[in-house]
Amino acid sequence: MRHSIKERLISTVVMAQLILALGLLVTVVFYTSRSLRSTLDSNIQARAMSVAALVRYTEDATGEVYFDDSLIPPSVDPAHPDLFAVYTERSGLLTKSANWPTTFDIPVSGETHWNFYLNGVPYRGLRAFHVPVLDREEGMKFRPQTLTVIYAAPEIHLKSQVRDSAVFITLASMLFLLLTVLLSLWGIRRGLSPLRDLATQAALVSANQWRLDLPESVQNVDELRPVSQSMTQMLGRLQRSFEQQREFLGNAAHELKTPVAVLKSTLQSLLQRPRTSDEYRVGLEHSLEDTERLEKLLQWMLRLARAEQWAQGALRRDLPLIELTATCEEAAERMRNLAESHHTNIQIAKNGPIPLRADPEDLQLVWTNMIENAVRHSPEGSTVEVSVGRAGAAAQVVVTDHGEGISASDLPHVFDRFYRGDRSRARATGGFGLGLAISKALIEAYGGTIRAQSAPGEGTRMTVELPVLSESQNVSRQPSS
Amino acid sequence: MRVLIIEDEPRLAENMARSLRESAGYAVDSAPDGQEGLFLAQNNAYDLVLLDLMLPKLDGMQVLAKLREAGHDTPVLVVTARDEKESVVALLNAGADDYITKPFDLGELLARAKALIRRGKGRGSPVLTISDLELNTVNQTVRRGGRNIALTAMEYRVLEYLAHRPQAVISKTELLEHLYDYNWEKFSNVIEVYISGLRRKLDDRSAKQLIHTIRGQGYILQE
Numbered sequence: 001m002r003h004s005i006k007e008r009l010i011s012t013v014v015m016a017q018l019i020l021a022l023g024l025l026v027t028v029v030f031y032t033s034r035s036l037r038s039t040l041d042s043n044i045q046a047r048a049m050s051v052a053a054l055v056r057y058t059e060d061a062t063g064e065v066y067f068d069d070s071l072i073p074p075s076v077d078p079a080h081p082d083l084f085a086v087y088t089e090r091s092g093l094l095t096k097s098a099n100w101p102t103t104f105d106i107p108v109s110g111e112t113h114w115n116f117y118l119n120g121v122p123y124r125g126l127r128a129f130h131v132p133v134l135d136r137e138e139g140m141k142f143r144p145q146t147l148t149v150i151y152a153a154p155e156i157h158l159k160s161q162v163r164d165s166a167v168f169i170t171l172a173s174m175l176f177l178l179l180t181v182l183l184s185l186w187g188i189r190r191g192l193s194p195l196r197d198l199a200t201q202a203a204l205v206s207a208n209q210w211r212l213d214l215p216e217s218v219q220n221v222d223e224l225r226p227v228s229q230s231m232t233q234m235l236g237r238l239q240r241s242f243e244q245q246r247e248f249l250g251n252a253a254h255e256l257k258t259p260v261a262v263l264k265s266t267l268q269s270l271l272q273r274p275r276t277s278d279e280y281r282v283g284l285e286h287s288l289e290d291t292e293r294l295e296k297l298l299q300w301m302l303r304l305a306r307a308e309q310w311a312q313g314a315l316r317r318d319l320p321l322i323e324l325t326a327t328c329e330e331a332a333e334r335m336r337n338l339a340e341s342h343h344t345n346i347q348i349a350k351n352g353p354i355p356l357r358a359d360p361e362d363l364q365l366v367w368t369n370m371i372e373n374a375v376r377h378s379p380e381g382s383t384v385e386v387s388v389g390r391a392g393a394a395a396q397v398v399v400t401d402h403g404e405g406i407s408a409s410d411l412p413h414v415f416d417r418f419y420r421g422d423r424s425r426a427r428a429t430g431g432f433g434l435g436l437a438i439s440k441a442l443i444e445a446y447g448g449t450i451r452a453q454s455a456p457g458e459g460t461r462m463t464v465e466l467p468v469l470s471e472s473q474n475v476s477r478q479p480s481s
Numbered sequence: 482m483r484v485l486i487i488e489d490e491p492r493l494a495e496n497m498a499r500s501l502r503e504s505a506g507y508a509v510d511s512a513p514d515g516q517e518g519l520f521l522a523q524n525n526a527y528d529l530v531l532l533d534l535m536l537p538k539l540d541g542m543q544v545l546a547k548l549r550e551a552g553h554d555t556p557v558l559v560v561t562a563r564d565e566k567e568s569v570v571a572l573l574n575a576g577a578d579d580y581i582t583k584p585f586d587l588g589e590l591l592a593r594a595k596a597l598i599r600r601g602k603g604r605g606s607p608v609l610t611i612s613d614l615e616l617n618t619v620n621q622t623v624r625r626g627g628r629n630i631a632l633t634a635m636e637y638r639v640l641e642y643l644a645h646r647p648q649a650v651i652s653k654t655e656l657l658e659h660l661y662d663y664n665w666e667k668f669s670n671v672i673e674v675y676i677s678g679l680r681r682k683l684d685d686r687s688a689k690q691l692i693h694t695i696r697g698q699g700y701i702l703q704e
Contacts, residue, residue, distance in 0.1 A: 257562035258490055261584035265496035268587040272504060286492060 006188050013184045014177065021173030028169050029162055036158045037124070040076075041113065044126045047073050048151035051084050052128070055094065055147055056135040063142035065133055067095040080121050080154035087148040094147070108148055115155065122159065125152035194218045198228060210239040244308065251418050252301050259297065263290045300434040304417065307362075307441035324354040324363070324395050324466070325388045331367030332386055335375060343380040346371065351389035356468050362442045366450075369435040370399040370462050377403035377460065394448070394465040406454040414452050415440040439464075482598055482642065483508040483526065483659045487518030487544060488533040488560065497531060497560075500587045505595060506621070506638050508662045515539025522548055526658040527555050528598045531590075532577070534561045534568075542575055549576035556597040560585070595619070602645035609644040612704045614683065614691055616644045623683075630682050635660070639675045640683075643692070643702040652699035676700060 050073040058064045065088055075082040083101075086094045087108055101118060106125070114125050128149040194217045205212055212235055214228055270283040332346045339346050367386075374384040378401045385400040406414060417437040443450045448466035484507045488494040491513065498509040510525070512518035515536040522530055522544070530548070534541035545557060559572050559580040572580055578597055581590055595618055599607065609616040615624040621637055623630045632640065638660050643651060653672045676692065684690045693701045 254562050257583040258493070261562075262490055262493045262496070264584045265493055265500070265587055269496045269500050269503075272500060272587070290492070 005192070006185075009188050010181060010184055013180055017173070017177045017180050021170070021177065024173065025166060025169050029166050032165050033158065033162045036161055037155075040124055040153065040155065040158055041126070043076060044124060044151050044153050045128070047076070047082065047153070048084070048126050048128045048149045049131070051086060051151060052131045052147055052149045053134055055086060055088075055133050057133060061142060063090075063145060065094065065145055069095065072097075076153040077157060080156065082154075083118070083123070083125075083150075083152040085150045087150075088145055089147070090145060106150060106152075108150065116152070118152075122155040123152045124155045124158075125150065194221045194224055198224060198231075202231065205235060207242060210235055210242075248301075248305065248308075248417065255297060255301075255418055256294070259290055259294045263287055263294070266290065297434075300438065303365075304434055304438045304441060307438050307445060310442070310445035319357040319359060321355055321357055322360050322363075324356055324397070325350050325352075327360050327363040328367050328386055328388045328397060330360075331364045331371060334364070334368055335371045338372065339375050339384065342375050342378065344375055344378045345383040346375070347383050347385050349385065349387040349389075351387075354388065354390065354395045354468060356395060356466060358446055358466075362446075366439040366442050366464065367397065367399075369439045370397075370464075373435065374399050374401035374403070374460065374462070377401055379403060390468070391465060393468065395468045397464045397466075398461060400459060400461045402459040405456040405458050406452065406460055407456055411452060411454055415450070482506075482528040482638070483510070483662065484529045484531065484594065485509075485518065485521055485525070485527045486511045486531045487515065487522075487536065487541070488531070489513050489536050490533070496587070497590065500591060501594065504591055506634050506641075507594075508660055510662045513537075515541065515544045519544045519547055522553065522555065523551060526655065528601060528659060529594055530555055530557045531594070532557055532559050534559060534563065534572075542571070545572075545575050545577060554601075556601040558590075558593055558597055560590075599645070604645055609641075609647075611644060611647045611702055612689065612691060613687075614644070616641060625683055625687065628686075632682060633675075633678070635671070636675050636678050636682070639672070640679055640702075643700060648701065648703045650695050650699050650701050655699070 054068045054071055055065050056068055058066060067086060081097070081099050083097050083099060083106075085096045085100060085106070088094050106116075108127070110127065112127055114127075116123050116125060126149075128151070129146075131147045131149050133145050133147060197215050198218050201213055201215070201218070212228070212232055218224055218228060266283055266286050270280060275283070329348060329350075332348050335346060371384060371386065378384055382402045385398075387396075387398045387400075389396055415436050416433075418433040440450050443464055443466065446466055448464060450462065450464045452460060452462050454460040482505070484501055486494050486497055486501075486509060488497065488511065494511045494513070498511055501507045501509050507528075510521055510527075512521050516538040518530075518532070518536070519539060521527075532541050532544060536544070541559065541561075545559070548555070548557070556578045557576065559577045560583060561568070561572070561580055562583045569580060578600075579593055581593055595607065599605065599618065607617065607619045609618065613626045617623075618641060621641075623632055623637065623640065639656060642656060642659055656672050676694075680690075680692050684692060689704060691702055691704065693703065695701055
């Protein structure tokens with residue numbers, strides 16, 4: 001599913017901002033209403049005390065009290081006047097404010113603070129118990145009275161103030177949210193610009209320009225380092241395999257030109273003038289032979305290309321469990337006729353069964369290539385020795401001949417494609433210089449090694465080592481990549 | 482004219498030789514490797530060498546270098562499967578006169594071979610003219626004073642060789658060397674036969690004699 005990193009980042013930022021704004025809103029509403037209420041409470045307390053202060057003793061020193069209603073404190077909100085009532089402990093209700101509801105009885109006992117509605121207006125009430133009458137002069141001999149004062153003031157302002165601050169906070173949050181979105185858009189754009197640089201540079205990579213030149217803006221970004229590193233590595237691998245292919249194609253084209261030139265010249269010279277039917281027949285026979293040679297060369301080249309693809313891990317196959325010694329014996333058997341015609345012997349030294357996972361056709365091709373080379377370069381009457389065994393953890397196949405050997409200058413190139421130490425002899429033996437290159441590619445595809453040791457006049461020894469899988473590891477083997 | 486082909490692909494060498502013999506009437510020798518090729522080129526008088534590059538024993542480039550080092554200025558036409566610019570430049574710098582890439586057209590090979598031989602003799606035009614004698618090397622026809630003259634193949638070859646170097650005395654041995662391949666000694670007396678045949682066909686009906694014999698030295702073609 002398509003999605004954009006930018007959209008994801010922005011929606012994350014917006015979500016975070018919304019949660020923050022909501023938290024802020026709740027906090028502010030809670031805190032504001034608490035602090036406003038506590039202000040209101042102290043206001044009510046002060047007014048209750050003022051009302052209590054209006055209660056005075058009569059002059060007759062009996063301890064009776066009266067209420068001086070000339071100095072009632074102003075209401076908190078003139079639109080919704082405050083309520084109050086004063087009770088004495090001796091005679092009960094002393095006084096009530098004018099607006100004291102008649103329908104509505106406010107109990108004298110209960111919590112100190114409480115809320116109620118009066119005509120739809122929210123009120124906050126206070127019950128103050130055991131308030132002493134302050135107006136007592138020295139020398140008065142009576143037991144002083146205490147009062148219960150009830151005072152209530154409207155809470156309507158408190159609610160509207162809380163609502164106002166909530167609205168304010170919400171609007172401010174929205175504004176900040178907008179700013180944050182804009183800022184993060186800009187920041188993300190800036191932050192993603194190295195990615196665009198990387199893409200621009202990557203787009204410049206081609207078959208002629210494999211280097212990925214990363215600007216500092218890309219190199220300095222930690223998050224891009226794994227990407228750029230694996231891109232560089234991938235390009236290296238691609239370049240190697242591309243150059244291998246290109247080299248192969250170049251070699252192949254070069255090798256194909258000569259047989260095509262032969263074929264073309266034969267046909268052209270046949271057409272140059274009228275020929276006898278014998279001449280035509282010979283010419284056609286030659287052409288057919290050359291075409292067959294060309295076909296064989298093509299087959300070998302395709303085989304090599306395929307083996308090299310396996311070696312690079314391009315194709316992976318499930319491989320059967322086979323026995324190594326048997327493939328060597330089979331290959332030696334196939335070479336028996338050739339050896340007889342060369343008057344040479346093939347001797348095989350075995351050392352018990354060696355199980356491994358491989359395509360038996362691949363291995364037989366390698367062994368026949370090695371044995372064929374050995375036979376062709378062996379003098380008459382000599383023996384080609386094949387030994388199959390183990391060398392440490394690996395399986396080892398060694399093919400030794402007692403032929404003329406390979407010169408020191410040719411030895412490093414024997415596994416090169418199309419390399420022939422002596423071209424005229426190679427032609428006489430029908431070789432294209434591909435057999436050992438194919439063998440090497442196949443052996444490497446199985447994670448093994450192949451090497452040649454030789455000295456002129458002393459014969460050649462070809463050694464192949466293949467990793468052997470223990471029986472427990474009989475899951476699928478992958479060619480090394 | 483005598484041409485040396487140094488090519489290790491026997492069938493290709495054979496086809497080139499056949500074509501040069503049949504279509505241009507050249508004498509052709511072949512060498513299957515660089516060593517033998519160099520030996521033949523140094524010890525025989527060739528009018529052109531066709532040289533392959535990928536050769537056993539001695540590489541084509543080395544053959545070319547050694548030939549030029551030894552002071553031989555025989556034209557060399559390189560036959561190569563490589564056509565990259567660098568290798569062409571290296572070839573021409575090493576002293577090759579021209580190159581042709583495999584697979585080539587036999588007709589083109591012939592045309593290039595003829596052109597190189599002409600230039601090797603200092604003649605640019607494919608039609609050689611001496612006085613009123615006209616010799617067309619492309620279609621191998623001879624005219625004198627506007628009249629077509631029919632020659633045998635060998636007569637034509639002798640005349641062509643003389644016409645490439647007019648006013649020069651050319652010995653019988655030189656003619657033999659350039660008209661026959663390596664076993665030319667067998668034919669030592671035939672040159673006189675061809676010369677007399679040419680005289681009869683070219684000079685008998687004209688006032689001016691073109692073919693002259695310099696006693697003890699050889700022949701000369703001039704007015």
